[in-house]
Amino acid sequence: MQMHRYFNQLGRIGAIIAVGSVSLIAQGTQTCTITGEVLESNGAGIAGVTVRLTSPNLQGARVLASDEKGRFIARLLPPGVYTIELTKTGYNAFKTTEKIGIDQNYQPRFTMAKTVGAVVEVVATNTAVDKTDVKTASNYSLDNVDQLPTTNRTMETVALLTPGVVSGVGGRVQIRGAMTSGNLYLVDGQNVADNAYGNRGVRMIDDAVEEMQVITGAISAEYGSVDGGVMNAVTRSGGNTFTGQWREELSNPQWNAVQPMQNRAAITNQLSEQKTFSLGGYILKDRLWFSGSYFRTSVNTSSSLGSGALGTIAGNSNYNYNREEIRRQLKLTWLINQNHTLVYAWQNSQNAENLRDYSAGELASLIPQTYKDSLYNVALRSVWSSNLTSDLRFGQKKQTYGAGPSVDGSQIANSPIYDDATGYYYNHGIFNANDGGDHRDNHTINAKVSLFWDAAGSHATDFGADYYEGIRRSRNEQTSTGYILEVDAFSYAARTGIPVAMWVYESGAGEAKTKTTGVYLNDKWTVNNKLAFQIGLRYDKYKAESDTGITTVSANGFSPRLGLKYDILGDAQWVLGASWARYNSAVAEGITTQVTRQGNPKEIDYYWTGDPNTALPVAPGSDIWNLAKYPQTAANVAWYGNPSLNVKLSNDLKAPHVDETQLSAAYSFKSDLFGTGAVKLTYVNKEWHDLLDYQQGNMGTVTDTAAAFTAYMKVWGNSSVAKRKYHDLELDAQAQKGTWSFAGNITWARTEGNYEGEGSSTPARGEGLQAWTTTNIASSHAAATLGQPRTVSFSPDITSPYGALTGNVPLRMRMTGSYYHDSAYGRTTWGLIYRFDSGAHYSLTRNITPGQIDVDLAYVGAGTNFTQYYGNQRGQFVAPASAFMDLSITQDWQLAKVKGTPVKAFVKMVITNVWNHQQILGWNTTMNKATGVAANSSSYNGSNLAVNSAWVPGSSFGKQTGSSNFGAARSFFLSAGVRF
Numbered sequence: 001m002q003m004h005r006y007f008n009q010l011g012r013i014g015a016i017i018a019v020g021s022v023s024l025i026a027q028g029t030q031t032c033t034i035t036g037e038v039l040e041s042n043g044a045g046i047a048g049v050t051v052r053l054t055s056p057n058l059q060g061a062r063v064l065a066s067d068e069k070g071r072f073i074a075r076l077l078p079p080g081v082y083t084i085e086l087t088k089t090g091y092n093a094f095k096t097t098e099k100i101g102i103d104q105n106y107q108p109r110f111t112m113a114k115t116v117g118a119v120v121e122v123v124a125t126n127t128a129v130d131k132t133d134v135k136t137a138s139n140y141s142l143d144n145v146d147q148l149p150t151t152n153r154t155m156e157t158v159a160l161l162t163p164g165v166v167s168g169v170g171g172r173v174q175i176r177g178a179m180t181s182g183n184l185y186l187v188d189g190q191n192v193a194d195n196a197y198g199n200r201g202v203r204m205i206d207d208a209v210e211e212m213q214v215i216t217g218a219i220s221a222e223y224g225s226v227d228g229g230v231m232n233a234v235t236r237s238g239g240n241t242f243t244g245q246w247r248e249e250l251s252n253p254q255w256n257a258v259q260p261m262q263n264r265a266a267i268t269n270q271l272s273e274q275k276t277f278s279l280g281g282y283i284l285k286d287r288l289w290f291s292g293s294y295f296r297t298s299v300n301t302s303s304s305l306g307s308g309a310l311g312t313i314a315g316n317s318n319y320n321y322n323r324e325e326i327r328r329q330l331k332l333t334w335l336i337n338q339n340h341t342l343v344y345a346w347q348n349s350q351n352a353e354n355l356r357d358y359s360a361g362e363l364a365s366l367i368p369q370t371y372k373d374s375l376y377n378v379a380l381r382s383v384w385s386s387n388l389t390s391d392l393r394f395g396q397k398k399q400t401y402g403a404g405p406s407v408d409g410s411q412i413a414n415s416p417i418y419d420d421a422t423g424y425y426y427n428h429g430i431f432n433a434n435d436g437g438d439h440r441d442n443h444t445i446n447a448k449v450s451l452f453w454d455a456a457g458s459h460a461t462d463f464g465a466d467y468y469e470g471i472r473r474s475r476n477e478q479t480s481t482g483y484i485l486e487v488d489a490f491s492y493a494a495r496t497g498i499p500v501a502m503w504v505y506e507s508g509a510g511e512a513k514t515k516t517t518g519v520y521l522n523d524k525w526t527v528n529n530k531l532a533f534q535i536g537l538r539y540d541k542y543k544a545e546s547d548t549g550i551t552t553v554s555a556n557g558f559s560p561r562l563g564l565k566y567d568i569l570g571d572a573q574w575v576l577g578a579s580w581a582r583y584n585s586a587v588a589e590g591i592t593t594q595v596t597r598q599g600n601p602k603e604i605d606y607y608w609t610g611d612p613n614t615a616l617p618v619a620p621g622s623d624i625w626n627l628a629k630y631p632q633t634a635a636n637v638a639w640y641g642n643p644s645l646n647v648k649l650s651n652d653l654k655a656p657h658v659d660e661t662q663l664s665a666a667y668s669f670k671s672d673l674f675g676t677g678a679v680k681l682t683y684v685n686k687e688w689h690d691l692l693d694y695q696q697g698n699m700g701t702v703t704d705t706a707a708a709f710t711a712y713m714k715v716w717g718n719s720s721v722a723k724r725k726y727h728d729l730e731l732d733a734q735a736q737k738g739t740w741s742f743a744g745n746i747t748w749a750r751t752e753g754n755y756e757g758e759g760s761s762t763p764a765r766g767e768g769l770q771a772w773t774t775t776n777i778a779s780s781h782a783a784a785t786l787g788q789p790r791t792v793s794f795s796p797d798i799t800s801p802y803g804a805l806t807g808n809v810p811l812r813m814r815m816t817g818s819y820y821h822d823s824a825y826g827r828t829t830w831g832l833i834y835r836f837d838s839g840a841h842y843s844l845t846r847n848i849t850p851g852q853i854d855v856d857l858a859y860v861g862a863g864t865n866f867t868q869y870y871g872n873q874r875g876q877f878v879a880p881a882s883a884f885m886d887l888s889i890t891q892d893w894q895l896a897k898v899k900g901t902p903v904k905a906f907v908k909m910v911i912t913n914v915w916n917h918q919q920i921l922g923w924n925t926t927m928n929k930a931t932g933v934a935a936n937s938s939s940y941n942g943s944n945l946a947v948n949s950a951w952v953p954g955s956s957f958g959k960q961t962g963s964s965n966f967g968a969a970r971s972f973f974l975s976a977g978v979r980f
Helices: 004-014 155-159 589-595 855-859
Strands: 032-039 050-054 062-065 071-077 080-087 094-100 109-111 121-123 136-141 165-167 173-175 184-187 209-217 230-235 243-251 272-284 288-304 318-337 340-356 367-385 388-403 417-419 438-454 458-474 483-491 496-506 512-526 531-545 551-567 574-584 602-607 637-641 647-649 657-671 675-689 692-704 709-718 724-737 740-753 774-777 790-793 811-823 826-837 845-848 866-869 882-898 901-912 971-979
Touching: 032 050, 032 080, 032 094, 050 071, 062 071, 071 367, 071 388, 155 173, 155 209, 155 230, 417 496, 496 637, 512 589, 531 574, 551 589, 551 657, 589 647, 589 709, 637 709, 675 740, 774 855, 790 855
Parallel strands: 032 109, 184 230, 417 483, 647 709, 692 774
Antiparallel strands: 032 071, 050 062, 050 080, 080 094, 109 121, 136 209, 165 173, 209 230, 243 272, 243 971, 272 288, 288 318, 318 340, 340 367, 367 388, 388 438, 438 458, 458 512, 483 496, 496 602, 512 531, 531 551, 551 574, 574 657, 602 637, 657 675, 675 724, 692 709, 724 740, 740 811, 774 790, 811 826, 826 882, 845 866, 882 901, 901 971
16 A cells, blocks of 8 residues: 555655665676687588687787687677787788777678688678577677767766666666666666665766666676666776866856746856866776776756745745766776786765755755765786686675755754645755764675587576675655654645654664575576577575674575577577566665664554634744643554564565566678678567565554554565566667667567556655554544454555556657767767657555544554545556757867877767757646545545545646746757867
């Protein structure tokens, strides 16, 4: 059940100091592979061919020899452009060049002849279409992305160019229907997922990243605790030549067009600057390389409150937002000897914001926030023989948040005020800047051994193990006073509200941990030139410890991964694929820490006992702040939550899992008309099982002796009624011809169910699909059963129906293109992005009190409001679609040459929404709260049933109430600098 009162409680706990964390483990693959064959014209293998591999990204040269079947393989290569040279006495020498990306396997087949002057025939696979790997992945060179009209080059911006990827809950990346916490973020092999939300937990320097891979399906057994996708980034490493860049990026809101309902006069003329300096090169040629970057930004911009905030009514919504941030990054690559390479990666950042909006209804509720993060990762890559390699890695990530207003916590009138009608906070902001902050850290160890062997074909087999330890330290004080006042119908102009309840908090110190251990086997079996199988099996064991050192949960699970590829003609032109995989989702720490005080302060809410219909002033000294009017007695409890008392994890908790079926067909082409490229069609079906949710009302009770209150147990376990499904059809194409490049994709998709499982500021919240829907009452307050025990029962469809979930985008298109031409003035590059998204699905909802559903629910501590869905349906309404065209122009020219290296200046302009399409994206959907009473109320007259009462639109329903209801106006961004 999605309960409005409980949702807001979680929102307060989760907004920055969230309710826990997500454990994701895997080192992933940060290298590439070349697997080749050298054959006679009759198809026989040529043994003893010397294969020499060189690349600007490779220290020294990798020299191999083909075996008796003419095969050779090079693993653990850094991604980059490779030159492959073949030589053998009596045969014509040959050289070719190919760009190979992260986790890609280039599979050329060379036919050599002894005849002098004969042409060496090459049949090579398109690296975007791997005929031996079933995974669905997209690789992006950040230098190529920089040619496009993107205002940044973050992992999220790049991922959103990929089929099957949308902006989900809270604007976070959602991949193929999974929750946004179901993704894995890797930077140089280090897990950098935020322990609370599962999104990226460290700030990166865009120009420091060399390449990124986005894996969306048929994920190998190497990756554990992921049911969405993998975003895998590799930073630059340096080289035998010095390279560098200084870049300054500028923006100013006054440069931009204005949206409807946006006041040009209220937009400040303030320049925001981002400065980046990068340098890479060598300390010892071919032995020790370095790459480092420094980033500093000062963002000054005009911002405004959410369109539903009451402050917008009085025009008190615009404010000057400032953010100061510094980031640093360093990477060292040491070739110990020809077979062993040591890589060290490090980065950190500090961030300070003057005014952060956490559901602020007025400017006084904005709060300052600080943030720090850091990571390091050490990797040892070893080639032990021609058929045995290993990759050992360990690292650490740290995050610290601090936020809250600067107010006198001893004065109760300095408490935040929450308004049920709008869902916004007034008076003061939430959180306490002096509670020690929220610490979200992890430690990881990963090991992988790869073996290449023959049996009924050839095998590339990976054996691996992963260890993850997530650590949370967070008192998470929701307010500096210890109280939040809940009101209804808050009036911004009159500064009044109808008191509902007082929320009382008590936090606790300590440290909670989650430990995950995984082992896996993954075999790529190439039967012949046409048929290949991928067989994988993974085992994960999860364990959580409370802040008192007690094991709170222990779960485990197997996840098989099966797939096949069939090359119809054996020339890698037409390739079919099929796979079935089971992914074990992480047992989210946001759930396992529910039984600890880390991120979960104790909260008891007490009803207002004065006149329930009279609005009172909220000024200091008003009776609304009189705690005597909120008696702290058992009979007056509106909501009760104590993680160390009435919250429990099921003893037989299992890891949730999703089953995925994927079918694909790919066609690679090389023609005079279209150039070189590939087209791929993919069908995907996913269904989740054993999702984690909580029950309350029929799971027993426990007594809080201090509060003299008997609370209903809240028990987390695997739900049999929670549903989440996804299916899509993806069309993906790319082509390059001369100076033109094109990539595009179309995704037709459906994400549906009754389980969101998370909110914008409430990670791992569950849904409560069986909370209070069946409640055992010891002593009824209903007239017909007064004083008797009874069982309350109502349909969960009222509060948690089935339908379209957040992130359901039935049709989504992304088209990108670039073109460059050279002239006497240097090189001019044009970039284009077309973005189309069908309209977002939304629900009509309203507040209904538990007592309006059943009288007895008003006395069980279930909260002050539930959320009721119109027509018992979810997502049945659709907002308008959106379409944007973005354009960029980059001009560079040579300034000088230093020791043969060109030094170039560049200027880039990005224009988003170049046609300034003023499109409506949504409108106000606020419905007034339910009226009437429960059927067993003494005042029920046969016609005033609250659940069936008329749905009355709010005063602004159907109207655009602010600029956020429209698409972003045409905006300009400028960058300039020097690179060499």
